[in-house]
Amino acid sequence: MTAGAVQRLAIRGDLLDVVDDPGFGAVDTPAVRFDADAWLLVEDGRIAGRTRADPGDGWPRVDHRGRLVTPGFVDTHVHMPQLDVIASYGTELLDWLNTYTFPAEQRYADPAVSRAGAERFVAALLAHGTTAAVVFPTVHKASADALFETAQARGMRMIAGKVLMDRHAPAGLTDDVAGAERDCLDGIARWHGRGRLAYALTVRFAATSTREQLAMAGRLLAAHPGVYLQTHVAESRAEVAWIAELFPEARSYLDVYHRHGLLGPRTVLAHGIWLDDADRALLAATGAQVAHCPTSNLFLGSGLLRWTALEAAGAAVTLASDVGGGTSLSMLRTLAAAYQIQALQGVRLTAWKALYAATRGAARALRLDDEIGSLEPGRMADLAVWDWAVGPVATHRDALARTLHERVFAWITLGDERNLVATYVGGRLQHARAD
Ligand code: GUN
Numbered sequence: 001m002t003a004g005a006v007q008r009l010a011i012r013g014d015l016l017d018v019v020d021d022p023g024f025g026a027v028d029t030p031a032v033r034f035d036a037d038a039w040l041l042v043e044d045g046r047i048a049g050r051t052r053a054d055p056g057d058g059w060p061r062v063d064h065r066g067r068l069v070t071p072g073f074v075d076t077h078v079h080m081p082q083l084d085v086i087a088s089y090g091t092e093l094l095d096w097l098n099t100y101t102f103p104a105e106q107r108y109a110d111p112a113v114s115r116a117g118a119e120r121f122v123a124a125l126l127a128h129g130t131t132a133a134v135v136f137p138t139v140h141k142a143s144a145d146a147l148f149e150t151a152q153a154r155g156m157r158m159i160a161g162k163v164l165m166d167r168h169a170p171a172g173l174t175d176d177v178a179g180a181e182r183d184c185l186d187g188i189a190r191w192h193g194r195g196r197l198a199y200a201l202t203v204r205f206a207a208t209s210t211r212e213q214l215a216m217a218g219r220l221l222a223a224h225p226g227v228y229l230q231t232h233v234a235e236s237r238a239e240v241a242w243i244a245e246l247f248p249e250a251r252s253y254l255d256v257y258h259r260h261g262l263l264g265p266r267t268v269l270a271h272g273i274w275l276d277d278a279d280r281a282l283l284a285a286t287g288a289q290v291a292h293c294p295t296s297n298l299f300l301g302s303g304l305l306r307w308t309a310l311e312a313a314g315a316a317v318t319l320a321s322d323v324g325g326g327t328s329l330s331m332l333r334t335l336a337a338a339y340q341i342q343a344l345q346g347v348r349l350t351a352w353k354a355l356y357a358a359t360r361g362a363a364r365a366l367r368l369d370d371e372i373g374s375l376e377p378g379r380m381a382d383l384a385v386w387d388w389a390v391g392p393v394a395t396h397r398d399a400l401a402r403t404l405h406e407r408v409f410a411w412i413t414l415g416d417e418r419n420l421v422a423t424y425v426g427g428r429l430q431h432a433r434a435d
């Protein structure tokens with residue numbers, strides 16, 4: 001191909017995306033767009049269109065006939081260093097942090113450990129069909145730099161920032177307000193808006209930041225439009241009780257963040273299980289989103305998210321793996337666990353609602369839906385190609401499915417990263433299954 005020529009690719013498969021919020025309950029919805037056996041056209045890294053007809057000469061092709069093509073998943077909350085502690089036995093949140101997570105994260109002070117960890121992590125995201133993520137590295141600036149560098153090399157949409165924590169953690173894992181502010185300013189200058197990267201002020205949770213550090217994060221958030229803020233909120237009951245002791249002046253856990261100016265349209269709050277009506281109204285009013293982490297909530301025994309109450313209040317809910325509290329980077333497994341958490345509360349989560357929350361809904365909540373989350377022309381060609389079914393049980397079930405929803409629901413419930421055939425980022429192949 002000559003320099004300056006348009007880079008084209010036509011990908012054949014069953015094209016599926018969810019273009020609007022389908023809400024709870026509706027299995028038949030115009031929000032779903034499905035083109036069986038069509039060509040998705042990619043030009044210069046962006047989706048250019050789709051056609052049932054042969055795209056004609058001038059289109060290099062990849063034939064994934066009989067396979068599913070979706071937008072790459074968006075994982076709105078995941079911890080880079082916690083691949084080291086995924087699947088650790090026997091603890092609830094606060095013990096889990098002290099027993100497994102804090103010791104593991106200390107190793108990332110070493111830039112070589114951070115670099116290797118970032119490469120392993122980004123490769124793993126892509127190998128699970130995730131093309132965009134909101135990520136916690138560690139408190140160490142080197143870990144954030146390594147993550148940004150690695151994502152940049154892959155062309156990925158990545159939102160991250162060095163973790164802020166200046167108390168209630170081991171010495172090797174704490175910063176201080178002035179040093180943290182310097183590191184954040186440097187990170188914003190170096191990474192925010194560079195390629196597809198964005199900086200997130202990353203308050204671990206209210207327990208590990210002093211009021212002074214929370215206020216510093218609030219100042220930086222106000223001073224840097226477009227910068228994100230990510231943290232955890234109301235995950236476990238013991239944690240909520242601890243926050244109430246640490247911040248007696250606050251009305252609620254969420255109010256701690258509100259008082260420090262941390263809630264806004266680019267705020268991502270992991271968990272949000274133990275909220276009340278006033279908190280949910282505050283989320284809706286500020287535009288902050290809850291990143292729901294179902295496998296983590298089940299694994300650590302944290303509780304069941306009241307998704308419908310958040311929906312009724314008008315608050316956005318997205319889906320996240322929360323590895324290593326979560327047990328898989330697979331967003332399919334995450335969606336399947338989300339279904340189960342709602343089922344325990346008598347709520348039926350459709351495949352469409354689940355898929356929306358992990359693609360276009362997440363893109364919208366992150367204010368990125370002109371870039372990611374759908375197969376709309378003009379969006380970046382961040383794509384995942386899947387086998388509908390792997391293995392005799394899933395293949396048998398797939399063959400018996402009578403409706404599209406039945407088929408997609410079975411894919412979600414029985415599928416995982418073994419179903420993934422290929423991942424494209426900006427139209428470039430970034431992962432291919434070896435088979
Ligand atoms: N709360 C504070 N830190 C963490 C973490 O690393 N994982 C989870 N699940 N919750 C947290």
Ligand code: ZN
Pocket residue numbers: 077078079232270322325
């Ligand atoms: Zn987390």
